[in-house]
Amino acid sequence: VPYTTTSLSALKASLAQRWDGVVFWTPEEARLAINEALRDWNLLTGRWRGKRILSTAAPLAGVPVVEYALGATMTYGMRVAMLSGHPLHPTSVLELDLGRPTWRRETTASGGSVPTLPELWAPQSLQRIVIWPATATAGANDLLIDGVAATPVLVEDGDLVQIGEEIVDVIVDFAIHIIAFKEAGPRWRATNAAFQAFLQAAAGENGLLKANQQFRRWAGLDRRRDMQKMKDAPNKIAEVVKEAGAGS
Amino acid sequence: VIDQALLTEIQYALLEPPDGGASWPSEIWTREEVLDGLNGAIRQLLRETHLVITRTEIPVLAGAVSVALPDDWIASAELVWRAATNVRTPLGPVDTFGADLALPSWETAPGLPIGYADLDGAVLTMKLVPTPLLAGTVELLYVARPPLVSGAGGILPVPDEFASGLKYNTIGWLLSKVGRLMDPERAAYCDKRYQLTQVAAELILGGWA
Secondary structure (H helix, E strand, C coil): CCEEEEEHHHHHHHHHHCCCCCCCCCHHHHHHHHHHHHHHHHHHHCCCEEEEEEEECCCECCECCCEEECCCCEEEEEEEEECCCCEEEECCHHHHHHHCCCHHHCECCCCCCCCCCCCEEEEEECCEEEEECECCCCEEEEEEEEEEECCCCCCCCCCEEEEEHHHHHHHHHHHHHHHHHHHCHHHHHHCHHHHHHHHHHHHHHCHHHHHCHHHHHHCCCCCHHHHCCCCCCCCHHHHHHHHHHHHC | CEHHHHHHHHHHHCCCCCCCCCCCCCCCCCHHHHHHHHHHHHHHHHHHHCCCCEEEEEEECCCCCCEECCCCEEEEEEEEEEECCCCEEEEEECCHHHHHHHCCCCCCCCECCCEEECCCCCCCEEEEECCECCCEEEEEEEEECCCCCCCCCCECCCCHHHHHHHHHHHHHHHHCCCCCCCCHHHHHHHHHHHHHHHHHHHHHHCCCC
16 A cells, blocks of 8 residues: 555645535635544544553452553554564453353463463453453563554644555545535535445455445445345236236 | 534534534524533443443442442443452343343352343342352443533543544434424434444454454
8 A cells, every 4th residue: 555645735625626616615624524534534444553562460469460451542452462472362352251261360370271371362442451361470561552543633734644545535535525514415415425435445444344234235335235126126016006907 | 532623523514603612603502402412422322332441349248139330330341250269250241030030049049140130120230140149349341421521622531533423423413303404314324424433333342253
């Protein structure tokens, strides 16, 4: 993906070029719409990433520490590894509870079938994760978290944002759709295609979205129903009416 | 995102003069009405997605038939029973109807809790199923009632990326009001935008099970 650095003023100019005639928005509206498009893109694709380093803790009063807070600078975690480079595999708390009910009391020193290094991690909420097994001793800065960072917010015209060249158009078109919402009616409806294109581009970057049935319907990716005629489809009632009409 | 910035975005979308949500001169909606809609949107998103959770520990006595939940509790996310020996047991959500059928003696024959019922008892209380034989601690992860947004420049209690969900949920609610600007088409679109945020949150939090 070729990355490009784009300024807010360039994005605003691109926005204006896409409208034939006098623009129906103020510069501030354009800025807000571009920022909204950027934060929605980050929500759906996790484009802007960051790194966080945490220290692991020894059991507190005999209770293994399995939960770790990521802190406010990271929106959510995507990959966890030990400082040594040993990666932890992602799972879910439900899977841990069902597959290994004893996981909360196990540490790297438990022995038996319990690994001597943390092997699994799972999100517990946006900014909180759990690991298994818990560490038996404290470790300074030994947990590396790669995750999604906060979306850059463009304020001044000279502010820059790094985005792939191929999505600049998608972001700008979606920003017009956001602005046109206030107009309602035909002008807003005319921009709905930009919303669809935005969703489809997001699905192209995020496989989880593509697999979500509800999302596929919104993004127009579920085309199976198009194969079945919904309007004026032949049916028994129409046949009966037709025959009755022919007989009279 | 601070609340005034989001209120300004809502004002632009509803053709009101942008001033951080201070005034709504069209008189179709009042400032309090808009704030009510925004606070409702925040509560709905947090309750439905468990986006932000709070952790607390509740000491429980042996034989306790009812356990008080925190005052700011909205929904339970995850509970674990920790015995005095530090052995932890995950608790699953149940209701008393299911508990009565599956374990008829759950109230009369105390044992090791394996479930919790937090929706069909008195408000802000829960029952452990079965009633605990020994004293222990409930490790509770729950959705706490978010602080009310007042439009005075406070930070929204969700990361910026989820602000659009709040914006469109609020606008959808306002456009559904029976009145001069009732707009079912755009209200339905707003519902879709909110659901998009909800789906994204569920994917992010769902793990890989």
